[in-house]
Amino acid sequence: MPKHKRSQGKLESSSSDSDEGPVDRNVPPEKKAKMGSRTDAKEPTWVLQGKKLVKIREFKGKVYIDIREFYEKNGELLPGKKGISLTPELWKKLLSLGDEINEAINKT
Template sequence: MPKNKKQAAASASGSSSDSDDGPVDRNPPPSKKAKASSGARTEDKEPTWVLQKNKLVKVREFKGKTYVDIREFYEKNGELLPGKKGISLPVDLWRKLLTLTDEINDAISAN
């Protein structure tokens, strides 16, 4: 009796192939959305920039309002999905944050 099921199936079907390879996929795997290098804009329906491997900045529309979304993403079934870690700022708060950058940088330098 053959030691494994593949040998048994090959013997039963009369196949003489000794290959353990499965079907060969000649199509390349789909590319991932955040494959770009750090700081680069990706080709996405929403304007998107990669801060780090899975940390993205996106400009999104939600219920008719625009938000700047800074978030960690995770991969599931070859697709990048937004995770829980992150923040979505309405445009007015985003602009306020931008006005504080000098003060924030000074505080960082003081530490």
């Protein structure tokens, strides 16, 4: 459901249902990454769409594949609440289910 807010007497609509708080939708072009491109050498990162990213991250000494919606605060991208972190084993399991999932999608 679109959210509406009043700004200087105008009614503005936002289609974002994200829970990360205010998001600057006017990200400068140099900060925008191309879809599917790797963007970070320290934490390998790929952009799915907009601020939806896939990152390989380490947490408490373990490696995770983090698929998450990020938000910008003070010029820095921070992880939002929307997302999932998978162990490498679960990631491999998900990939092995790819053909079955694609078949199910095609049937709908």
